[in-house]
Structures are given as C-alpha cells and as structure tokens.
Amino acid sequence: MLVRLPTSVSEARECLAEGAVPVGGATLVWATWQHEGFPELAVSLRELPEANVLGRETVGGAVVLRRIDGRVPDVLRLAAASVGTGAVRRTATVGGNLVGSTLRCLLPAALVLDARATVLEPDGVRETDLAELVAKRPVLLSLRWRTPLTCAYRKLPGAVGGPPPLVVASALHAEGDGNGPLLRIAVRHGYDVLGAAVSYGTGTGTVTGTDETLHALRSTDLAGLPAAAWAVVDSQIAALTPEAMD
Template identity: 35%
Template sequence: MKPARFAYHRPNTVTEAVTHLREHAGGARVLAGGQSLVPMLNMRLWRPDALVDINEIDELDDLRVHGERTEIGALVRYSTLERSPLVTERLPLLSRIVTHIGDRQVRNRGTIGGSLVHGDPTGEMPLACLVLDATVVVVGPDGVRRIPVAELYTGSYATVLEPDELLVAVDFPGRPQHVAFRQYCRKHNDFAVVSVVVTGDRDADGIWRHVRIALGGVADSPVLATAAANGLEGSRLTDADLDAAAAAAAEVIDPPSDVRASAAYRRHLLPVHLRRALNDLRAPRP
C-alpha cells in the first residue's frame, strides 16, 4: 500500500519549517527519521496534507555542552547516541538504553526528537529523558517554549505541542553518578512490556541521594514513581528498602492490556524488575 497524496516541503531553517507547519493549520506532519511516520503513511492510517522534512536543518543535528548541561539536537540519530564519546561520558544511560531500540537500520535513522514527539508509552527514549529530568526546546510562531518532559504528554501518543510547533532540542540539566535499566520484552528489541530506569548518587558512606525512578509500559505515558524514590532518599538500599519501593511504585501505575501482555501480568512484572534495577544500582553488574 502507498500513502495518500500530500505536499512536500524541505526547509533549510527552523523558521521555514515553522512557517510551513503554520500554513497547513494542523494538516502537516514533521518528517525526521520516519521510522514511525512512514509506516503509518503507507498504511494510510495517517493522511496529512503535507510533510515537512527537517533533515536539511543542520542546527538540529548538534550535540552541545553548557557547563553541566548537555543539549542534544532533535535530529541526532540513535546510532550517534550509541557511539558518541560525549554521550557516553555525560549521559551514559542514553548510550546504554538506545541499544534496546529496534535494530541497526532503525537506529541509523531514528531520532531522539522523533521518539519524544511520537510518545510511545513503551518507548525507551521518553523513559530515559523523563528520569534524567530533561526539558524539550520547542519553537513556534510565538517564539521558544521550554517544556519539561514530565509535562510533555497528555496521554498515549499525545503531547502538549501545538500543530505549528517544532521540537528542536532536548536539554539535560546534569548527570547522575549511577544508573540502571531493566526491561522485559517478548523477544530482544521488541516493544517493551515493562521498563524500569533508576538513577541516583551515592555518598562516600554509602547513603543514596537524588534517587529517581521512571516506569514504562504501565500507563498512557512514562511515569515517575516519586513516592517510591523519595522513600529511598537517605537510605542504603537495603532489601527492605527495595521491597518498600516496589510496593510504592505499584500504587502509581495503570497498566493496559494489549496483544503483548495483560494488565495483571504487567502488575506482576513491575515489582520484580524494579527490585532488579535497584539491585543493579547498588551493586552494578560487571
């Protein structure tokens, strides 16, 4: 099957891209990596009036450092995140988690901005950006907006972006000392059934600070388990602490039932994988 007819724009600047989006009044789609968009077009599940191809906008493909902050352009590919020494040094969670996304062909084309805008509730990149307290930089006709990833989603595959706004970068405020990631899939690199990411800093005396826990596949969008993380603040991550965190995290999820797993099975898996991730955090695997 082939897409329905559409207009095609290939701007060279962010301003041009926003102008085209505004001209089509909500009827245009942005083409970045196209890993989700193109299949939807070919199946005619989406029939936009126009595509705005942003791949010629050079400034969207940059990695920038501003002190402790790291800014990643919206067009940076998964494969770049996987291989970049800068990302490995400053944001090791991204270089680790990206290897669980699709296959090599997908990672060569898929982009961090496209993943965030697509908003798959099982997606690895929205989950990682949430736990790292990232902010997206968005440009529209009225100027620039900065939106915390924690406030980006209104539901499954739905964001707060306006139809004429373009996500141009993702800003990460710092880098936790320790990270851990656990995911359960039916097969390697399939869509996740349940995902867990935990981050934190450990003092010299073994006390944990700034713990954050994010969960994927258990709600309409990735969720922060704030109460569970707060319960670990100042702890030594004992077995009892891990059990308490798993119980608290179970209170904030509302998992779906779909072709991959039932809601009951996801509820069963979550505490198992959260305990494993927290155990990895306190005693990293070699």
C-alpha cells in the same frame, strides 16, 4: 508531497505556520500515509543545527538513534540501542520516538535524567517538561539534562505480537540541597510509563538503605507494578545506591 528542509529556526517556524506536517525518519507514519494519503506539505528538521546537537547533556530531536553514543549517559545510550533493528535506528529520530510513537522507548531514560524539552511552535521556541511534551506532542527541538552520578537501563525480552517489553530505567542524581542524592526510577509497563523519585541520604525525609528505598518506592505510582518489574528495580537500586559505589 513536498518536504521542506529548513536551516534556521525562523524558517522552521514559517513551515509550521503554513501547516507543514512534522516528519522525522518517517518510520512510524510512512505506512499510514500510504494507506490514508500523503500530506501536501511536510517539514523535516534534519538540516536544522538546533535539532542536531549531541553532547554530554543534550540531544537534538532530529538526531537519529544510531548516532546516540557514549557522549550521553548510559541510560539513554542503551535505550536508543534497544529500539527496533539497525535499519530502524538509522532513520528513526529522538523526536519521532518521544512524540510520534506510542511505545516511547526513550521516555523512561529521559524521565530518570529529569530532562527538559525545548520545543518549536509557529509562534516561537520555548522550554517545557516531558509530561507536556508527551501529552501535547509539539515539535521537539532538543532535550537537556544534568549528568547523573550513575544510571542503569534494562529492557526485558518481549513476546512476538505481545505487549511492549518491560523497561526499567534509573539514575542517581546529586541534588545539593542537604538531603542527599535523589534516586529516579521510570518503568514502561505495557504502554504506560510510570516514574517516581525518592531522596537517598541522611537528611530529613530521606531513606538510607536499599530496603528503605524499595519500601519508599512502593508508596509511589510504581506500587502496582508486577513482581518481574520489582525484581529489576531491586537489582538496579542495589547497584546504584551510594553504598554500592563506595
């Protein structure tokens, strides 16, 4: 297998046009390739500057999880720190986790940050949302978001050999539209990741307390979550809502 290491976006596009298979840290595909055969040509973005950014409101698709630190919001930092073992985090990448993994450990955090994805295709670079990123699995160059007012993350212990552990992520955003802050919640339950958002404030159509917020969320896609998930959601809302920050 020949692995190309492009140093420019144009060179990376050429690799994709030639049929190169994208590969990050190869933590997910290596065993499959050993069993089914290796591709003739692969491409890694580890030398591409645009895929290695790491800052307050951005992270590149080629950034390994171990590099994600206090420069990003806690919800994303804690999500990255919870993935696998230290050895896995030294090689697994943001793009591999979001696009190549069925677990998508970073997805709840990215959803509550309302992140947008910049993706690379043979015919160019474009921006898209997380729903398309997960569904179509293009090559991820980077994620961008706006810094939330505050955020939280919790991953419950999972049984060995059982379903993926329950994950709850949340973030409170200043929307600036007169309707008060916007509370975003995302939950990984099994292999499904569900998200919801409610306005929290004093404007028309908003909710103004923890109980009202929970009631509003129970009318969203989160309605069918088990009691264990709602217990975590409840505790995060109590910690994140404006009253708790006063």
